[in-house]
Amino acid sequence: MAHLGAFETLAIGAAMFTLAAAISPMVFGTDGTGGSGTDGFWSWLVRSNGFHPPSVLDFFPDAVLFGGTVFEVNRVVVIRILAAAVLIGVFAIVAQRARVIPRRGQALVEILMDFVRVQVVEEVMGKERAKRYVPFLTTLFLAIVVFNLTGVIPFLNLAATSLIGLPIVMALWVYFLYLAAGVRHHGLGGYLKASLFPPGVPWPIYILLTPVEALQVFVLRPATLALRLTANMMAGHLLLALCFAATQFFFFEASGAIAGVGALSLSAAIAFTLFEVFVALLQAYVFIMLSAVYLNMALEDEH
């Protein structure tokens, strides 16, 4: 793609936009705004049939395939599969073409890898301990970034992490990883003792401290990892969708001066899109930073 000029990119983008816009009403339904058959695509595009604020239902779209079964595929799952395919594809190509003297794409990938390794894992765990966990956390970071970013990519418009299943899977992965690390390092009893009965505390305190620590280690850490990510991505989607819906409503339905408010909501949409990119990166960073901290705590000899 690097050799494409701005004009070709624009042309391809426009073609994809037209194609996707033509297909999307058929695939995802017409959202109650009337069929596209009689009026044509362009009038459908600029029509507003009342204000449609986003809702929690956005995260539970209709099934595309195998509805009602455990194999149900809906919009979120499609987005996840697409994002994973792009992530694996891009990185596989970069890894395949990787050279000792890097090109631009490879340099970017290496910057990301270095960021995770140096700024997060080695910073938290120290160089020696970090070696074992850098690949896990790098994978986690890249996956979360890509799954978060689908929230601001046109036509996907929904973060793959905004439906809680994926954050739960990732949090569980970290959970089992740090439990295993703790048990391997201290032995089962040793790990339980180290994490539930932190040394240097008079024993009556354990009556209070031990249940709290147990809740921390076995429930709260993975739960907060998953919830923080999901909640952030849901909020981001609601915010963006609200801005877009308002803009559509103000531009194509409201009359007179009120239509000008649409400019405001459009500016907000642009600002929030950029903000969501930031949040996507930040949440990925927070997730792996905390994962590294939890892993390190499990390996720590003394609290």
Place this chain on the structure above:
Amino acid sequence: MFALTVLATAGEGSSPNPLLPANFDLLWSLVVFALIVIAFQRSILPKLNKILDERAETIEGGIARAEAAQAEAAAALKEYTAQLTEARAEAARLRDDARTEAAQILSEARAGAVKDAEHLTEIAVKQIEAGRQQAMIALRSDVGALATELAGRIVREALADDARQQHVIDAFLDELDSTVKAEG
């Protein structure tokens, strides 16, 4: 337990609870995430890390090579400096030697010359002495004859007065002079 039941019933309702995952959500998340993890752990990250290691090795090799070259240069410089110092010392030594030798030669020559001169002088003195001896011998033998002749003439002339006596002595001495001149 009650809370869970409430959450579950809320999930059943018209607005699903976004905190409870649907079974297909978990299943597909697991599949997708597992694919990513496998791809990255098995293939992508090892490949990239191999390249990174290779680069680190190349850079380290380069640094090592540069260090070796530098050390070599430093050693060469040290050697050259040592050699130069040695050469300078050698030159100084040679100069000193030459100077000493020259002085020695000079003094020897001078001593030789003095010796030669003394020898020559000695020879000259000897020659002169020999000449004097010869002259003395010659004179001694002549003086007898001459004295005899002079005495004879004095007797023969019958010396009357001092004037005549004076005249005879003068004539004799003149004659002696002329013979010496004729001989010399």
